[in-house]
Amino acid sequence: MEMTAKSVSAPKKKESQALKSFRKNKRAMFGAIFIIIETLLVILLPIILHTDPNTSDLLSGKYASPSAAHWLGTDSIGRDLFARLLSGGKVSLLVGLSSPLISVAIGLPLGLLAGYYRGVIETIVMRLADIFMSFPSMILILCLVAVVGPSITTIIVVIGVMGWTQIAKLVYGNVVSIRSKEYIESARAAGCSDAYIIFREILPNAISPVWVLLSFRVGGAIMTESGLSFLGVGIQAPQASWGNIINAATDLSVLMLRPWVWMPAGVLIVMTVVSFNFIGEGIRDALDPKMKRVD
Numbered sequence: 001m002e003m004t005a006k007s008v009s010a011p012k013k014k015e016s017q018a019l020k021s022f023r024k025n026k027r028a029m030f031g032a033i034f035i036i037i038e039t040l041l042v043i044l045l046p047i048i049l050h051t052d053p054n055t056s057d058l059l060s061g062k063y064a065s066p067s068a069a070h071w072l073g074t075d076s077i078g079r080d081l082f083a084r085l086l087s088g089g090k091v092s093l094l095v096g097l098s099s100p101l102i103s104v105a106i107g108l109p110l111g112l113l114a115g116y117y118r119g120v121i122e123t124i125v126m127r128l129a130d131i132f133m134s135f136p137s138m139i140l141i142l143c144l145v146a147v148v149g150p151s152i153t154t155i156i157v158v159i160g161v162m163g164w165t166q167i168a169k170l171v172y173g174n175v176v177s178i179r180s181k182e183y184i185e186s187a188r189a190a191g192c193s194d195a196y197i198i199f200r201e202i203l204p205n206a207i208s209p210v211w212v213l214l215s216f217r218v219g220g221a222i223m224t225e226s227g228l229s230f231l232g233v234g235i236q237a238p239q240a241s242w243g244n245i246i247n248a249a250t251d252l253s254v255l256m257l258r259p260w261v262w263m264p265a266g267v268l269i270v271m272t273v274v275s276f277n278f279i280g281e282g283i284r285d286a287l288d289p290k291m292k293r294v295d
Contacts, residue, residue, distance in 0.1 A: 028282020102160025
């Protein structure tokens with residue numbers, strides 16, 4: 001009973017220490033608070049304010065300056081930019097949070113199997129990852145989106161599928177180093193099944209770096225979606241996204257004379273990506289103090 005109590009309390013103690021370390025990280029807490037507030041605003045404000053991102057205001061006209069009626073002005077066809085900013089925020093956050101989950105769903109099991117069984121499975125998975133990584137990701141994503149057709153679902157799936165290689169290689173490397181540990185050999189000697197060893201002994205010890213990478217992948221997915229929408233092959237009108245809002249800046253007159261059209265979306269993209277990066281750094285420092293950043 002004493003050994004069991006110790007084995008149960010040790011992970012809890014480590015988790016508690018990691019949480020305390022994360023809370024002490026000012027950058028990480030800033031990022032977490034910013035993302036929470038941003039998420040609540042893009043979800044709740046359209047309901048509270050009854051904003052309409054797709055209806056044109058014929059009275060205000062196109063490219064109207066910020067006013068009481070339109071807090072951030074209007075776009076090229078008279079649609080309220082504040083409403084579109086909120087709607088675009090939901091899309092960008094949905095893509096950013098969903099596509100990395102697809103990457104983990106593909107890369108995590110493949111990395112576990114390749115690292116644990118080695119041999120043929122290792123060769124197939126790792127060479128497949130090398131093939132995926134040998135192509136320029138943005139070009140391949142552009143091709144896939146063009147073939148399948150641009151939509152929110154397509155963007156999420158394509159970005160998610162293209163991101164599995166980093167997850168798989170990270171998990172594979174961790175599993176290879178863990179599978180030869182004494183406690184794994186003891187589990188095998190005790191007659192534990194491969195499934196038990198993989199999911200109860202190896203996975204909990206190999207998963208920590210994945211949480212760190214996942215935070216960075218969220219920011220990367222938002223940037224990719226914004227880039228695709230800016231190029232016109234991502235989220236399509238009338239659906240708003242931060243990327244296709246910034247697309248208006250391709251007009252030199254809008255870029256120079258009407259910053260209210262594109263600047264708020266650009267600032268939010270930068271702040272959101274930076275916040276997720278801060279969260280990733282905080283998780284990394286909390287889980288592995290040796291990697292802590294020195295200012």
